[in-house]
Amino acid sequence: MQIHRRDFVKLSAATTAAAVASGSALSARPKTESKDDIRWAKSVCRFCGTGCGVQLGVSGRHLVALRGDPEHPTTKGLVCAKALFLPKIIQAPERLRYPRIRSRGKLVRATWDEAMELTAERFASAIREHGPNSVAYYGSGQALSEESYLANRLFKGGIGTNNVEGNPRLCMASAVGGYVSTYGKDEPMGCYDDIEHAKTFFLIGSNTAECHPVIFDQIMARRRVGDRANVIVVDPRRSPVGTISDIYLQPIPGFDLALLHGMAQVIIAERKYDEAFVKKNVQFKAVVDGTPKKVGFDGYREFMQDFTPEKAAKICGVPAQDIVRAARMFVQGPTMSFWTMGLNQRITGVWANNLVHNLHLLTGQIGKPGATPFSLTGQPNACGGVRDTGSLCHILPYGRVVKKAEHREQIEKLWGCKPGTIQAKPGLHTIEMFRALGRDEVQAMLVLTTNPGHSLPNATVHREAMGKPRKNKPFMCVIDAYPTRTTELADVLLPAAVWAEKAGVFGMSERRYQYQPDVIDPPGESRSDFDFLLDFAGRLEGKGVVPAGFISAKFKNADDVWEEMCEASRDTAYDFTGMTRERLKQERGLRWPTPTEDHPGTARRFVKGEDPLLDSGPYANPDLKPGELEFYAAPDKRATVWLRPIKPPAEPPDEDFPFVLSTGRVLEHWHTGTMTRAAPELRRAQPEAYVEIHPDDAQGLGVNNGDMVRIVSRRGEAKMRAKVIPMPRPGMVFVPFHWEDDDSLINRVTLDAYDPGSKQPEFKICAVRLAKA
Amino acid sequence: MKPIYLIGPTAAAILILGLACQTHGSGEAEMAPLESDTVEAAFTDFAAFAFPPTLPDDDSHRDSWTRTDCLNCHETGIQDAPVVTHEGMPSVLLTAKCRSCHVLIPGSVPRSMIPEGG
Numbered sequence: 101m102q103i104h105r106r107d108f109v110k111l112s113a114a115t116t117a118a119a120v121a122s123g124s125a126l127s128a129r130p131k132t133e134s135k136d137d138i139r140w141a142k143s144v145c146r147f148c149g150t151g152c153g154v155q156l157g158v159s160g161r162h163l164v165a166l167r168g169d170p171e172h173p174t175t176k177g178l179v180c181a182k183a184l185f186l187p188k189i190i191q192a193p194e195r196l197r198y199p200r201i202r203s204r205g206k207l208v209r210a211t212w213d214e215a216m217e218l219t220a221e222r223f224a225s226a227i228r229e230h231g232p233n234s235v236a237y238y239g240s241g242q243a244l245s246e247e248s249y250l251a252n253r254l255f256k257g258g259i260g261t262n263n264v265e266g267n268p269r270l271c272m273a274s275a276v277g278g279y280v281s282t283y284g285k286d287e288p289m290g291c292y293d294d295i296e297h298a299k300t301f302f303l304i305g306s307n308t309a310e311c312h313p314v315i316f317d318q319i320m321a322r323r324r325v326g327d328r329a330n331v332i333v334v335d336p337r338r339s340p341v342g343t344i345s346d347i348y349l350q351p352i353p354g355f356d357l358a359l360l361h362g363m364a365q366v367i368i369a370e371r372k373y374d375e376a377f378v379k380k381n382v383q384f385k386a387v388v389d390g391t392p393k394k395v396g397f398d399g400y401r402e403f404m405q406d407f408t409p410e411k412a413a414k415i416c417g418v419p420a421q422d423i424v425r426a427a428r429m430f431v432q433g434p435t436m437s438f439w440t441m442g443l444n445q446r447i448t449g450v451w452a453n454n455l456v457h458n459l460h461l462l463t464g465q466i467g468k469p470g471a472t473p474f475s476l477t478g479q480p481n482a483c484g485g486v487r488d489t490g491s492l493c494h495i496l497p498y499g500r501v502v503k504k505a506e507h508r509e510q511i512e513k514l515w516g517c518k519p520g521t522i523q524a525k526p527g528l529h530t531i532e533m534f535r536a537l538g539r540d541e542v543q544a545m546l547v548l549t550t551n552p553g554h555s556l557p558n559a560t561v562h563r564e565a566m567g568k569p570r571k572n573k574p575f576m577c578v579i580d581a582y583p584t585r586t587t588e589l590a591d592v593l594l595p596a597a598v599w600a601e602k603a604g605v606f607g608m609s610e611r612r613y614q615y616q617p618d619v620i621d622p623p624g625e626s627r628s629d630f631d632f633l634l635d636f637a638g639r640l641e642g643k644g645v646v647p648a649g650f651i652s653a654k655f656k657n658a659d660d661v662w663e664e665m666c667e668a669s670r671d672t673a674y675d676f677t678g679m680t681r682e683r684l685k686q687e688r689g690l691r692w693p694t695p696t697e698d699h700p701g702t703a704r705r706f707v708k709g710e711d712p713l714l715d716s717g718p719y720a721n722p723d724l725k726p727g728e729l730e731f732y733a734a735p736d737k738r739a740t741v742w743l744r745p746i747k748p749p750a751e752p753p754d755e756d757f758p759f760v761l762s763t764g765r766v767l768e769h770w771h772t773g774t775m776t777r778a779a780p781e782l783r784r785a786q787p788e789a790y791v792e793i794h795p796d797d798a799q800g801l802g803v804n805n806g807d808m809v810r811i812v813s814r815r816g817e818a819k820m821r822a823k824v825i826p827m828p829r830p831g832m833v834f835v836p837f838h839w840e841d842d843d844s845l846i847n848r849v850t851l852d853a854y855d856p857g858s859k860q861p862e863f864k865i866c867a868v869r870l871a872k873a
Numbered sequence: 874m875k876p877i878y879l880i881g882p883t884a885a886a887i888l889i890l891g892l893a894c895q896t897h898g899s900g901e902a903e904m905a906p907l908e909s910d911t912v913e914a915a916f917t918d919f920a921a922f923a924f925p926p927t928l929p930d931d932d933s934h935r936d937s938w939t940r941t942d943c944l945n946c947h948e949t950g951i952q953d954a955p956v957v958t959h960e961g962m963p964s965v966l967l968t969a970k971c972r973s974c975h976v977l978i979p980g981s982v983p984r985s986m987i988p989e990g991g
């Protein structure tokens with residue numbers, strides 16, 4: 101049936117109107133489901149870390165509709181377009197259906213058994229010949245928690261390598277570094293409920309309107325009710341968030357640390373800090389000769405003399421009076437800060453995170469309703485799946501690190517490993533892992549539910565590492581549900597079940613773990629990552645490179661794994677031993693800590709009366725009064741205000757490359773776009789890449805709206821249409837990174853320099869030149 | 874078929890966004906036609922009422938990031954804009970910006986800009 105768009109629109113409008121008028125089913129159209137035939141199941145959106153509760157409409161064997169879940173405690177029925185089109189996305193014809201093996205340069209169809217046997221054999225021979233560190237796992241904040249936990253267990257405890265990474269390294273690692281260095285443990289202490297209580301929102305490096313639309317909608321709602329909330333926005337690009345700002349600050353890319361210090365300096369100079377809170381809960385530290393040293397409040401005040409508003413203004417390019425206004429508004433709490441990639445994807449990402457925490461700690465805007473620093477996450481399960489399960493090269497489950505013998509011993513005991521199995525040295529982090537692949541030092545890699553061939557910065561180099569034919573070329577097994585710029589590089593390609601096709605847990609940004617059921621069957625021969633991992637582990641056991649029974653004797657399904665995960669969290673700052681599978685199936689998620697089966701979950705950590713860990717267990721403090729706060733996971737139980745110097749970006753603009761390139765997202769697409777482009781409406785809404793250029797710069801370049809433009813860096817180039825618009829700061833250009841053809845693949849241009857602490861790359865800043873194509 | 878976890882009464886179906894977002898107007902096409910494009914997939918396996926109407930692609934729609942931007946026209950019907958009521962939609966959903974759910978279709982224009990007989 102071919103239908104012209106005009107007919108479609110007419111028919112659509114007519115049937116919608118008819119449905120409204122009669123309140124009855126849409127029966128006129130063949131195969132179109134009636135709403136009365138639909139059975140609804142609670143689930144979770146599989147895109148961003150907002151973690152919106154959704155209801156899935158299932159009819160027959162199809163997922164036919166999705167709607168927001170009004171019973172969801174935080175998102176309350178709100179969703180965005182990406183979720184609404186998920187039924188089309190998940191059932192798109194593009195889906196991969198069958199395993200493939202590379203033969204004479206081409207990916208040809210194979211059976212699961214052939215593909216699995218080849219994969220297991222290549223991993224086993226690499227381990228036998230070159231040792232466990234010759235293999236690597238690169239996972240995803242889109243895998244289920246049970247899947248990431250199982251992969252981590254297999255690689256660190258079974259194979260004995262810490263070469264376990266995932267794409268959250270590209271998006272969240274600096275936020276983790278910020279939380280851990282400030283409070284001693286990862287993850288936010290506040291929650292989404294705080295939006296309803298906040299008086300001031302501080303949005304920095306976050307295009308919330310497009311990247312976390314439901315959070316933005318909730319902030320807008322808060323601006324309309326009662327005591328209207330204020331919004332401060334900090335972003336070198338005036339993104340749509342700027343449309344609701346009371347104060348908009350546009351710093352020079354990479355120099356917002358001076359702005360944050362400047363605000364803190366005003367707060368101190370005007371004595372607007374919370375002296376009692378600071379005295380009781382905060383310590384001040386600077387890194388001297390590579391070692392953290394306590395400096396006291398006086399040392400901090402002295403350090404801040406270099407950041408008076410006038411001095412800070414000269415560094416960051418924001419007028420001094422605006423810095424003062426922002427500081428004064430910030431203290432009108434309760435204040436809630438949100439940030440994401442604008443702070444994280446920087447070589448000073450951890451420091452930038454620290455400085456936001458500094459503002460909250462100085463003003464005591466923390467641990468009270470509406471007062472909290474909150475890092476937003478871009479993926480549905482970067483938090484619960486990768487950060488919490490310890491599925492990165494330097495960490496172990498639930499706040500443990502590989503460097504600590506005590507932590508390794510605890511996990512080895514739980515996993516049943518021979519003592520000494522888990523290496524004390526962190527494995528290769530993402531950029532170094534792909535560099536090692538390019539040097540053929542990593543000999544076999546498993547890429548699961550992610551698209552590094554598109555998403556890594558300086559992509560050409562890393563794409564060659566993955567796919568360039570050469571003698572001894574490392575082996576790449578890729579599991580995905582859609583064709584991507586990574587699947588084309590695979591030696592073995594396996595079709596994955598996704599989202600509503602498999603059951604398990606997602607953990608979103610506010611520590612809420614949510615269960616998603618499997619309500620439809622995956623297409624073709626697709627299998628869940630979990631099934632793949634069980635099969636893979638069994639074969640590695642059979643080949644003698646993983647102890648017999650290490651995985652196969654313990655787990656038959658994801659429920660078994662969940663039980664062990666709960667146990668792994670016992671007596672840690674994450675304790676969710678009371679979060680049984682049954683509870684998760686019934687409830688709209690639970691926020692940890694949840695140490696007992698009757699505990700309702702924790703809205704605010706570290707607060708007596710809210711956080712159950714202050715009542716019993718290793719962190720308990722019976723002397724605290726309700727509402728009092730204690731940073732129990734931090735050294736001396738005090739959070740740290742860090743004195744951080746200003747450091748320029750790794751590649752500032754210069755004569756040859758005079759513009760700063762920044763990348764980001766649009767509302768209708770998600771990350772590398774392989775899913776959202778599968779919905780015709782989303783694809784057509786944003787069909788192609790473009791580069792935003794400030795009108796002043798466009799004039800200088802002789803570029804008009806719609807002209808094709810080349811964007812060239814020291815690493816590569818891209819070509820796309822110009823969008824002449826006063827959104828980026830003059831001297832800066834912005835490109836959304838969703839499109840994958842060679843011309844649009846902007847990561848061929850970006851830089852893979854990384855933060856020395858978090859190892860997160862500086863996607864947000866590199867130097868480019870522009871020319872009309 | 875995998876087991877379904879049933880929730881809530883079907884009465885909650887009034888929440889279906891596309892249904893709630895229906896326009897009070899002539900029922901005529903709101904947009905100029907695009908070049909031929911197959912839309913078969915949109916008809917076959919999906920509940921058509923589940924997908925919110927798309928938006929025409931012009932500056933006023935593209936740059937509408939707050940609800941007020943949209944309601945300036947769509948509450949009053951000025952410039953021949955279809956009046957939206959979002960009947961039956963819970964109030965929380967009415968706090969959302971329109972572009973959270975309604976996506977643009979590039980090349981389409983508001984119906985007020987379609988010439989007579991066009």
Ligand code: SF4
Nearest residue numbers: 145147148152180183
């Ligand atoms: S993409 Fe994010 S904001 Fe949109 S529905 Fe999904 S979880 Fe919610």
